Amino acid sequence: MKAIINVSLKEGVLDPQGKAAHHALGSLGFxxxxxxxxxxQIVVTLDAADRAQAEKELDDMAQTLLANTVIEDYTIExxx
Amino acid sequence: MKTRNVSILQFPxxxxxxxxxxxxxxxxxxxxxxxxxxxxxxxxxxLVVVPGGFSYGDYxxxxxxxxxxxxxxxxxxYADKGGYVLGICNGFQIxxxxxxxxxxxxxxxxxxxxxxxxxxxxxxxxxAFLNRLTPGEVLRIPVAHADGNYFIDDAGLAxxxxxxxxxxxxSDAVGKPAALNGSVEQIAGIxxxxxxxxxxxxxxxxxxxxILGSADGVRMLEGFGYKKVTSA
Numbered sequence: 001m002k003a004i005i006n007v008s009l010k011e012g013v014l015d016p017q018g019k020a021a022h023h024a025l026g027s028l029g030f031x032x033x034x035x036x037x038x039x040x041q042i043v044v045t046l047d048a049a050d051r052a053q054a055e056k057e058l059d060d061m062a063q064t065l066l067a068n069t070v071i072e073d074y075t076i077e078x079x080x
Numbered sequence: 081m082k083t084r085n086v087s088i089l090q091f092p093x094x095x096x097x098x099x100x101x102x103x104x105x106x107x108x109x110x111x112x113x114x115x116x117x118x119x120x121x122x123x124x125x126x127l128v129v130v131p132g133g134f135s136y137g138d139y140x141x142x143x144x145x146x147x148x149x150x151x152x153x154x155x156x157x158y159a160d161k162g163g164y165v166l167g168i169c170n171g172f173q174i175x176x177x178x179x180x181x182x183x184x185x186x187x188x189x190x191x192x193x194x195x196x197x198x199x200x201x202x203x204x205x206x207x208a209f210l211n212r213l214t215p216g217e218v219l220r221i222p223v224a225h226a227d228g229n230y231f232i233d234d235a236g237l238a239x240x241x242x243x244x245x246x247x248x249x250x251s252d253a254v255g256k257p258a259a260l261n262g263s264v265e266q267i268a269g270i271x272x273x274x275x276x277x278x279x280x281x282x283x284x285x286x287x288x289x290x291i292l293g294s295a296d297g298v299r300m301l302e303g304f305g306y307k308k309v310t311s312a
Contacts, residue, residue, distance in 0.1 A: 016187050016189045016191050020191055065140070065144065065148070066140070068177065070176075070184040070231070
């Protein structure tokens with residue numbers, strides 16, 4: 001089974017990388033951009049009995065290690 | 081001043097452990113380096129130092145992988161019993177990731193790796209770490225980090241203020257708090273509520289000789305030799 005975990009800074013937590021990219025897009029003439037947020041995508045391949053079991057385990061992985069929930073949010077999507 | 085037994089952790093990628101050994105030896109303490117795979121701390125440990133560096137290459141997030149090293153379980157138990165723990169730079173990041181200190185350290189607002197001698201203003205000295213200093217005093221201590229931007233939510237910040245947990249702020253030469261890396265309230269160092277776990281981004285162990293720029297680190301680190309320290 002394959003899953004995509006997207007981790008990004010929480011709304012309200014300043015994202016310096018997103019801000020820098022936003023600024024750069026502005027200098028390139030993309031002046032209709034109102035916000036840029038940069039996160040990371042973690043692709044996990046795992047053996048799991050079923051989808052529900054996989055989701056449970058992936059959530060545990062994200063909570064424990066893959067995201068720091070003090071500053072980050074995450075989403076989990078099973079893709080195959 | 082009492083001689084202490086200082087246990088200094090070493091992870092793959094740690095690079096300040098020998099500076100830390102030098103600093104504590106200079107103050108007359110005994111030091112021992114403890115490899116991350118150890119499951120226990122030396123029995124006579126009076127202080128654990130989690131030194132600076134780039135543990136596990138800072139992969140995923142700074143400190144996020146080191147916090148699961150076997151030795152960190154022993155450190156958490158030691159801290160839980162009231163033992164003293166000091167995290168410097170990457171050590172501070174590891175202690176926040178481990179939940180031994182509140183908040184988190186994000187990428188610096190300007191995205192730069194900031195490496196320079198920095199003024200700090202002392203905020204709270206009612207603790208084992210900064211008891212040799214005076215509130216309002218200005219220190220010069222090197223900083224060297226990319227992820228030193230301290231974040232905590234409003235409720236957490238109010239809690240830190242209420243319990244005197246803010247130890248140091250980045251400042252100008254006369255002690256007026258000044259932005260360095262985007263940290264909330266210019267926070268450079270904090271402690272936990274029970275005041276036995278300390279973390280700071282600046283490097284006091286690199287400020288031990290005036291000929292090398294500053295000896296202000298001496299009065300920070302020697303605090304542990306004065307206040308009563310109880311072994312866990």
